[in-house]
Amino acid sequence: MKIRRFYGKDMRDALAQVKEELGGDAVIMSNKKVADGIEIVAAYDREPVRKAAPPKPDTNVMSKPKVAATQGQKTPSLSEIIGDSGPDSLKALLEKQSQQPQQPAPASVAETVSVSPKEPPAVRQDEAELNDIRQELKSLRNVLEFQVAGLIKQERQQARPLHGYLIDKLVRMGITPSLAEQVVSYAPAQCEERDAWVFLLKLLANRLHTTQNDILGKGGVVALMGPTGTGKTTTIAKLAAQYAQRHGANQVALITIDSYRIAAYEQLATYGKIIGCTVKKAASAEELSDLLHQFRNKGLVLIDTAGFSQRDTRLIKQLDTLTQSSYANIKHYLVLAANAQHRVMEHQLATYQQISLQGCIFTKLDECYSLGEAISLALEHRLPVGYLTDGQKVPEDIKVADAKYIISCAARLFKQYALTPTRTQQVVNSAVSL
Template identity: 65%
Template sequence: MKIRRFFGKDMRDALNQVKEELGSDAVIMSNKKLADGVEIVAAYDKEPVKKSVIGTTAARSASPQQDNKPKSSPSLSEIIGDSGPDSLKALLEKQAKSAQESSPVSSSKDESNTSQTSSIASHHDMGEIKAELASLRNVLQFQVNGLLKQQQRNAHPMQSYLTDSLEGMGISPELARQVVSFTPADCSEREAWVFLLKLLANRLKTNQNDILTQAGVVALMGPTGTGKTTTIAKLAARYAQQHGSDKVALITTDGYRIAAYEQLATYGKIIGCPVKKAINAEQLDEVLYQFRNRQLILLDTAGFGQRDIRLIKQLDTFKQTSCATIKSYLVLQANAQRQVMQQTIKLYDDISLQGCIFTKLDECYSLGEMVSVAIENNLPISYLTDGQKVPEDIRNAEVKYMISTAARMYKKYGLTPMTSRHVEQASVAV
């Protein structure tokens, strides 16, 4: 097998040269475009038949560059290197063998990559489909609930109106539906509203001033900012007015808040009762022993957030105390969201709560949340506070006052003018 190069002004000219020089059995190995024409590399096995001198001269004149080339044609070994095969057949066999050896690996890699890509795409598509189906299900569920609610409103318009009114007052939807279900069917709107307020009043529990009448060791607990320290000062001042300052003592377990002890100590100095600080269970036992002759001992605890791990440590401190039985009361803000109150109460499930104290009633626009949380958790209410004055701004929790105040607030802040008159009359009736 021999190799020849041919140069022409275009592809047709170069091919004609190949055909004239090597015949129709020549094999075109490659072609390349040059600046002044085209180069073709052709291979042949047999020596071509010599053409006439005229034909050869014409062929050479058609390609001026050919005159500068050596007369001897380079072999395939010279083109691709000394180690390469010297025949086209050997070259093709070598290339085929190399392709066959690399084919299984490449094919396997390609199949593996294709499989992985398909798997990832399939997983991604499936996740999107599931998310879309879940979204559609939520939308359909919302529409179905709306249709059912509208159907119920059409079937029982009075009950739907009363339920909406209780929810507007701050009562939870579950409790509102529950009490409305007991409403007599043949009563008017005003009679039904009075009935519902009385039903709520019957389910609301109070402690009847138990802290000041029963005395003992009392701890006020609750989140930060609920007014525990001020409430303790109000209770201590009330008790000192009735029984003397030598019958009451104050203890703080708040070692985290800046000036927590100083604030309580200032109240103690004004009231005329001693104030001590106890950080752990051992110190608390010791201080309680020192105050064993006091009739009322009030403990001011540190206020922590609901997710603060230090709260658990504080609760464990009270469980470990063995010197006296501590009665625990939860202090909550009446103007807090119902969900916040509910979560706070659950946080103190491990503590046997005697009752709760609601503060900041003067900052409220609704009291239904307070009433609803107390009823649903079966938690008695002991006291209500509505200001910062010590000891004036504290009162015993009374059911009639709480329900009537909740109804008046609903009339003032949450009602349309058309129905406000009925609620005002109903709140007076309770």
């Protein structure tokens, strides 16, 4: 028996060398890990068919095993030497190795760094700097757009100074800038400032639609809707009182579907008792339909609804109650406070436009410092104006909407509060002059 040593980078490589030089019948004596890889000691009984490559110079001479090899005695196998029950031939060992799944080699340090999910600090810093640059460019763009718009406006004012003056005057009256530019575009180019202003006021009055006293003149079933605090219940009492004065209290009926506000029914019942008309309460669409059928011979039936914010989900339920009651043709009027901001009125109108609106009623004119916001809302959405209220007295403080009257009130408020400095402004100016 002859013994040889083989070195490989791993077990598979070393076994391949043994098979190539000694054949598949070689016996593996031992294997161990060394600095360069794997060392295998193999033994064979006869010379291999192929000549083995010259051994490495740095090899230690290994003495023959101390196992007696007498003539005729069988050569001990690897299992007999090391007491292992595994395969003792190279062929069997190779077959066993091929059946085992190959383990992936451990990743190097460079590969570990490259697949790390965390970005390097330099990359994050560069991304932050790019975001800062984007924000700065966006700010510069906004400033440039503002400057360009100002230059365009200045150029228009220089080309047509009267038009620029009239636009500014309408905006200070409360008219929205877009509507002001649209209206001023119809003003004659060559005319006095006074004549041009009167022309614009007449133009606004001609474009403002009204309902021509539809509720008191035609009667029917009318529901007043709107946000809380706009004066719906008081407006219903004023309309009911005026209709009762003309046609009799037995021709008027009041219904409330406000089951949310405390004492809502009691307040309306008090007005009904003073007027002398019937007052009922409906908690559902079925009850409302029954009451409308009961009051089918009345000249005017007024429905008081609950006041909800445009963001309140209960408003949708109330609107559904009105639309489900299909017994009578209900005319819907939106009640809005004329002293509210234009954007607030825009959102309120958008919410209540889920159902068809026949018109609107502006309240609290006595608390207004300008009417341009309410006028802009009615003109931009082509919403007819039905009535105006300017106090709490029942039934005196309600007027049938008239376009010329509304525009004249707006011009008067503009002249009183926008053109004439207030006492506070006078005090501030006096302090500055000192």
